[in-house]
Amino acid sequence: MKGFCGFLKKYKKIIIIITIVILIAVIAYVFLRPRSERTSAKRESRVATEGIKRMNLSNSVSITGTIAANDSQTVYSNHSGCEVISMNVEIGDSVKEGDVICVLDSSEYEESIAEIEKEMSIASQKSALNVEQAQRDLAEAQADAVTDAARAQEKVDQTIEDYNAVVDRKSSAYNTYQLAVSNREEKQKTLSTQQSKLKEAKKALEEAKEAQTQAESALLEGTGDQAAVDAAVQAAADAQAEVDTRNAKVASAKAEVDAAQKEEDSAKTAYESFGDQIESAVRSYESALDSQQDAATQAGRTITGREESLTSASLDASTANDENKKKIEEYRKLIDKCTVTAPISGVVTSIHMEVGDEIAQDNNKICVIQDNSGYKVEAFVDQYDISSLYEGMEAVIKTDATEELEMKGTVTFVSPTPEESSAGSSSDSVTYSVEIDIADPDEKLRIGMTAETSVLTETAENALAVPYDCIGENEKGEPVLYVVDKPQKSEDDEKKTDAATASQREIVVKTGLETDYYTEIISDEISEGMLVSASGVALQNTSNGESGREMGGFKGQMSVPGGGMGKGSPRN
Structure with missing residues (x-):
């Protein structure tokens, strides 16, 4: 700050001189320029307007x-x-x-067709003979197949009867085996019951002996009597007798289980012996089936071969003349094409x-x-x-x-x-x-x-549209129209508006389709017939009038003359 003040003091005279020169130059420009230029500036206060139009x-x-x-x-x-x-x-x-x-x-095509038709007649006769022979061969193979199938079926039926007989005997043996199993299981249950009772008797014996020991100890210590000892001794003897009885019953039950097990094993052996017989019967049945299937397969192959031979002969008969038919068809097409349409x-x-x-x-x-x-x-x-x-x-x-x-x-x-x-x-x-x-x-x-x-x-x-130049831009870069709401038309040009008396407002719009001259404008605030600034800038108010020099004298106050501004910055 001190440096700046020092600068002003140092160059104060120079600054004053420069300021005076600039002021004189401005005054000279304003008051000494030609009258025609001042008149033009005055006229610039009347800016051209355009009406918003609806068009395609x-x-x-x-x-x-x-x-x-x-x-x-x-x-x-x-x-x-x-x-x-x-x-x-x-x-x-x-x-x-x-x-x-x-x-x-x-004519050449028609002659070719006649020759081919003769060849087709001979080929058809040969094909018919081949088909008849193939039909006879097929009938013979079908008859042989029926005879062989009946014989094979008889063998299969016999093996089925043999198999069923073995199955019946095996079923009887199986029932005997099941009865033996049930008997052994019943004896096993009896043995288990006796073993449980023996276990209980042994436990009671141990408890009786313990009671006897306690009674004898009490007698020796002087806290018991002889009667208690005698009762305990008798109880122990009774418990021992019960254990002996249960041991005898367990032994008897075991013997019965062993006997039942032998019966079960014998029945099982008898039942299982039928397995080999069943397998043998099954093998015989399967062998008969295989033979039957082989016979049927062989017969089928023979019949299929004969059928294929018949089919081949039939196809040969049906296709023997295909190539010739195609040739005739091609020739007829050529004949048809000889008539060009x-x-x-x-x-x-x-x-x-x-x-x-x-x-x-x-x-x-x-x-x-x-x-x-x-x-x-x-x-x-x-x-x-x-x-x-x-x-x-x-x-x-x-x-x-x-x-x-x-x-x-x-x-x-x-x-x-x-x-x-x-x-x-x-x-x-x-x-x-x-x-x-x-x-x-x-x-x-x-x-x-x-x-x-x-x-x-x-x-x-x-669409509502105006000439391209009517659209300006505001400080935000948005497209705008300067709408003149209450213009007063000048006498010399109905399309010009006096800026000093006009009421105007800025309306932000969106632009649509642009042509070489007109641009579509979109806004809820505009309507057809509105007047807008033709240059895309706001009208400048110059109601204070223009100061100038007329006839060598000065008139009014000094002011910078107003006028219409040029078009704003170009739109992107």
Whole structure:
């Protein structure tokens, strides 16, 4: 701060001189400039306005193309060596699909068919004999199969009877074995019961002996008596007798269990002995089944072989003439094609054959037919515009022949690749083919005419719009309109508004479709007919008037003259 103050003191005189010079220059500019310039500044306080309009907006790609038929077909014939024996059309004739264009000589094909039909008759007779022999062989094999099957079934039935007899005996032995098992289990339960009672008797004996010992000890110690000792001794003797009795019963039960076990083992052995017999019976049965199956398989193979032979003979009979039939069919197709017909309806635009000419591989073009029921525009679009075009877009077509008539059309084809002639060219010459169908072609149209076409790439119908320059930007970078609500029109120009008396406001809008001149604007605060600043800036209020020098004198107070501002910063 001290340094700055020192600077001011040091250069104070210089600063004052510079300030005076600047002030004199400003005053001289304001009061000494020409009157015409001051008058112009005054007029700038009246700024031009534009009205908001409702309109249909669109952008388009302009294309120059050629009128072509919806379809064009060149009629060819591949019948090399065939002569044209009649030509039914001339250039300019209208034909319908299927109409006869010309007729070629087909006698050679007809002779070939006659020869093939003779070969087919002989082949059919041979095939019939082969089929009859195959049928006899099959019938013989089927009869042998029935006889062999009956014999094999008898053997199978006998083994089944043998098997069932063994099964019955085994079942009886099994029942005996089950009874022995039940008896042994019952004896085992009795043994278990006696063993449990023996265990209880032994426990009672131990308790009696313990009581006897305690009674004798009490007697010796003088706390017991002899009667208690005698009672304990007797109880111990009784418990011993019970143990002896239970031991005898356990021994008897064990003996019975052993006897029952022997009976069970004997019954089991008898039952299990039938296993080998069952297995033998099963093997006999299975062997009989195998023999039966082998016989059936062999018979089946024989029958199948005979059936295949019959089928083969039948197929040979049915297909013996297939190749010949195909040849005849091909010849008949060739004969049919000797009558050349129109592939489409339209006009014959060129003829390349006449009666007496012979078809050759390098000379097989007969005529050209173009469908004149509808037209399309064929054109080429450069790489800068092709990405804007899509199938289904609407278009407007004009020609010199139809003058100002605008015909509607639709883009039906946009090539995904450039034309071969331009694929290797420089970037400036790369083009893509497009086609536009004409919805309602005028009767004056002719194939080959030049067509000027506009393809609509963007549209906004019934949109509110203003000229591009009417849209400004606020400090936030938002697009705005400066709407003049109560303008007072000047006398010399109805499209200009006096900034000194106008009431204006800023409205933020959204922009939509932009064309070369108009831009779509979107906001709930705007309506058709509103006036807005034509330059996209606010009107400057200059109600204080303009100071200037007239006739060499000074008038009014000094002020910097007001005026219209230039257009704001460009929009992105």
